[in-house]
Amino acid sequence: MPLTLYSTTCFIKNDLYRLHIYVNDDDDDKKNSTDTQLSSFTSTDISKESIKPSLTQIKFQLINEKKNTNTSKIIILNQLLNVQQTKIITKKTRRNFNISTEVLNTYGTITPIVEQSKQTSCTTLNTQISEIVVPQTPIISRQFSFGRFFSTQSNPDDKLNPTYKSIVKINYVDISNSIRWNIKRLEVEVETEDIANELYMNLNLCLSTLTQRPQNLLVFINPFGGKGRAPYVYEKQVLPIFKESNINVKGIYTERANHAHDYILNEDLSGYDGLICVGGDGMFAELCHGLLLRTSHEAHLDIHDRQVNLIRPDLKIGVIPAGSTDAVVFGTTGLNDPITSALQIIVGESLLIDIATVHNEKGFVRFMATMLAYGFFGDIIHQSDKWRCLGPLRYDLAGFCQFISNKSYHTELTITLASSSDSTQICQPGTVTLMNNTNNETTSSSIPPLTQTKDTINSTTNTSNKVLDKIVTPGLEFCRRNCEQCALVDKPHTDKVQSPLQIKCEGRYTTINCLNMPGRCAKSKFGMSPYVHLGDGTFDLILVKRSWFTGFLRFLIQVASDGRTIEDLHNVERHRVSEVLIRPMHTDQIRLGNWACDGEVISGNEIKIRIHRQVLNLFASGIQFDNVRTNNPIKEVKTN
Numbered sequence: 001m002p003l004t005l006y007s008t009t010c011f012i013k014n015d016l017y018r019l020h021i022y023v024n025d026d027d028d029d030k031k032n033s034t035d036t037q038l039s040s041f042t043s044t045d046i047s048k049e050s051i052k053p054s055l056t057q058i059k060f061q062l063i064n065e066k067k068n069t070n071t072s073k074i075i076i077l078n079q080l081l082n083v084q085q086t087k088i089i090t091k092k093t094r095r096n097f098n099i100s101t102e103v104l105n106t107y108g109t110i111t112p113i114v115e116q117s118k119q120t121s122c123t124t125l126n127t128q129i130s131e132i133v134v135p136q137t138p139i140i141s142r143q144f145s146f147g148r149f150f151s152t153q154s155n156p157d158d159k160l161n162p163t164y165k166s167i168v169k170i171n172y173v174d175i176s177n178s179i180r181w182n183i184k185r186l187e188v189e190v191e192t193e194d195i196a197n198e199l200y201m202n203l204n205l206c207l208s209t210l211t212q213r214p215q216n217l218l219v220f221i222n223p224f225g226g227k228g229r230a231p232y233v234y235e236k237q238v239l240p241i242f243k244e245s246n247i248n249v250k251g252i253y254t255e256r257a258n259h260a261h262d263y264i265l266n267e268d269l270s271g272y273d274g275l276i277c278v279g280g281d282g283m284f285a286e287l288c289h290g291l292l293l294r295t296s297h298e299a300h301l302d303i304h305d306r307q308v309n310l311i312r313p314d315l316k317i318g319v320i321p322a323g324s325t326d327a328v329v330f331g332t333t334g335l336n337d338p339i340t341s342a343l344q345i346i347v348g349e350s351l352l353i354d355i356a357t358v359h360n361e362k363g364f365v366r367f368m369a370t371m372l373a374y375g376f377f378g379d380i381i382h383q384s385d386k387w388r389c390l391g392p393l394r395y396d397l398a399g400f401c402q403f404i405s406n407k408s409y410h411t412e413l414t415i416t417l418a419s420s421s422d423s424t425q426i427c428q429p430g431t432v433t434l435m436n437n438t439n440n441e442t443t444s445s446s447i448p449p450l451t452q453t454k455d456t457i458n459s460t461t462n463t464s465n466k467v468l469d470k471i472v473t474p475g476l477e478f479c480r481r482n483c484e485q486c487a488l489v490d491k492p493h494t495d496k497v498q499s500p501l502q503i504k505c506e507g508r509y510t511t512i513n514c515l516n517m518p519g520r521c522a523k524s525k526f527g528m529s530p531y532v533h534l535g536d537g538t539f540d541l542i543l544v545k546r547s548w549f550t551g552f553l554r555f556l557i558q559v560a561s562d563g564r565t566i567e568d569l570h571n572v573e574r575h576r577v578s579e580v581l582i583r584p585m586h587t588d589q590i591r592l593g594n595w596a597c598d599g600e601v602i603s604g605n606e607i608k609i610r611i612h613r614q615v616l617n618l619f620a621s622g623i624q625f626d627n628v629r630t631n632n633p634i635k636e637v638k639t640n
């Protein structure tokens with residue numbers, strides 16, 4: 001039974017409501033139910049102990065005298081941004097708040113409330129609409145009165161005796177459009193200044209229980225991010241919301257590349273709850289490197305050791321998108337909207353993501369947050385770096401040149417497959433050697449493609465069966481908000497511990513890509529690896545084998561239009577892995593490809609990429625799909 005903490009009557013626009021602050025500890029499915037019956041009796045003050053932050057809600061219940069209806073709108077406490085109290089002089093007479101409790105306790109059909117919004121002119125909120133049996137005909141509480149009508153018309157006495165409206169402004173986060181978050185504003189008029197005080201104090205007391213919200217943030221703004229867009233985004237769109245939400249912000253405009261990185265490594269960060277960057281993926285990489293390296297130094301980790309185990313920093317990172325690609329924000333919130341990202345920071349959303357360490361033969365090179373590429377995409381980054389004077393056009397030009405040259409590179413890969421629950425196919429017959437990691441015994445085997453039937457798979461050897469079971473388990477689920485697959489790996493495994501399984505591949509590849517995030521961006525709706533998970537301790541390895549122009553062109557077109565089906569192409573393999581060693585087979589520099597990690601050129605005769613599960617905590621929600629089914633059609637297995 002919901003426990004009402006506080007209740008009062010109020011007007012929103014010209015409609016009378018009963019406002020309840022209450023704790024709803026009913027079952028999950030009833031948490032947002034608009035028809036929960038609440039008692040209107042409460043004391044004037046709420047005790048802090050009675051507030052359960054995750055279960056506390058604010059409900060506005062309309063008493064509509066004409067339609068015999070009753071509208072409810074619920075704001076969850078964590079959606080509340082701030083509360084303000086004002087007094088407005090009005091010429092109109094005061095509202096008639098004398099409503100009988102009988103009226104206030106009647107229930108009828110639930111319809112939406114109309115609210116004010118600064119973003120759009122007037123918005124109708126989505127509320128659940130349901131039919132409820134009306135216990136009795138409601139008593140009309142505010143009878144139409146000619147006297148009251150005329151008294152609201154202009155009256156010379158108004159100037160001498162102004163009346164006041166006691167207003168409480170409630171600003172909250174609207175998440176009805178699950179991906180794009182917005183701010184909604186409600187003006188609530190109450191009967192007296194005392195009630196306004198009471199409501200203001202009680203709502204602020206509720207707000208003070210939300211301990212996951214950051215109070216002090218350090219923000220780095222790249223003045224050149226997104227072609228100079230970042231300062232505007234920060235000053236005009238984001239800073240006002242931070243201030244409105246009573247967050248203390250220290251802003252630093254970066255003066256050079258690596259300014260943020262060096263600041264995080266060397267300065268005192270003890271007063272902050274989070275680090276924010278306003279810029280693109282390059283700025284995120286600076287914050288990520290600064291924070292992870294600082295934590296590693298503090299813990300005396302040897303970062304050059306390939307087997308190093310990273311430690312998760314205490315501070316969280318937030319990204320306000322203002323870059324040219326914004327792959328990190330696309331991957332973690334679903335869109336690159338600065339307001340959505342700012343609101344997710346304010347309410348203290350949390351998303352634990354995997355980060356990979358990248359080592360070459362000499363030691364630590366970089367952390368990988370989004371993508372590492374060898375071959376085609378590395379060559380583009382390498383080439384475009386030399387053509388900086390051409391601006392963003394350089395990427396298209398470099399891409400075209402690389403495509404025409406159609407280079408491929410002889411490479412050997414040692415791949416450590418992810419555990420059975422999340423491995424995805426795919427190896428082509430004849431290219432793979434299986435290695436048992438525990439005794440270093442190697443077995444040559446042909447691994448059939450995903451399209452092969454289970455019967456065929458069962459006819460292979462015992463060792464191969466274990467491998468194949470791992471490889472053919474499809475992982476075709478999008479990573480989304482409160483992702484079950486990412487949460488699953490947190491639980492201790494009850495079944496027998498399986499040793500990591502390695503395979504070796506060798507061949508000529510046009511491009512080898514490791515993706516830790518899907519790679520969604522304006523040019524690729526689903527990204528190159530739509531089903532990769534952000535926090536399950538794995539990443540996707542995508543191998544594109546040497547082919548004719550048309551074969552590679554088909555791959556590029558598929559990535560741009562719908563990356564979900566790239567492995568249907570004959571020249572593409574996808575593996576879900578936890579570790580990979582990429583070793584180019586040529587010593588001749590001219591016949592070697594280039595490496596790029598998160599958009600930066602790196603070097604090495606061999607590169608080892610190793611994932612570290614959930615080592616970075618972001619202020620982000622993950623992608624909340626409206627309808628997971630429409631976004632995630634079950635892929636039909638083709639038999640050709």
Ligand SMILES: Nc1ncnc2c1ncn2[C@@H]1O[C@H](COP(=O)(O)OP(=O)(O)OP(=O)(O)O)[C@@H](O)[C@H]1O
Pocket residue numbers: 222223224225226227254255256257258259278279280281282283284286322323324325326327599
């Ligand atoms: N004041 C500065 N002067 C020069 N370079 C800077 C400065 N501040 C940051 N940088 C560097 O600029 C690089 C690119 O910045 P950022 O990622 O913000 O924008 P972008 O390149 O437009 O976006 P994206 O990376 O999403 O394509 C970063 O790697 C960062 O190190």
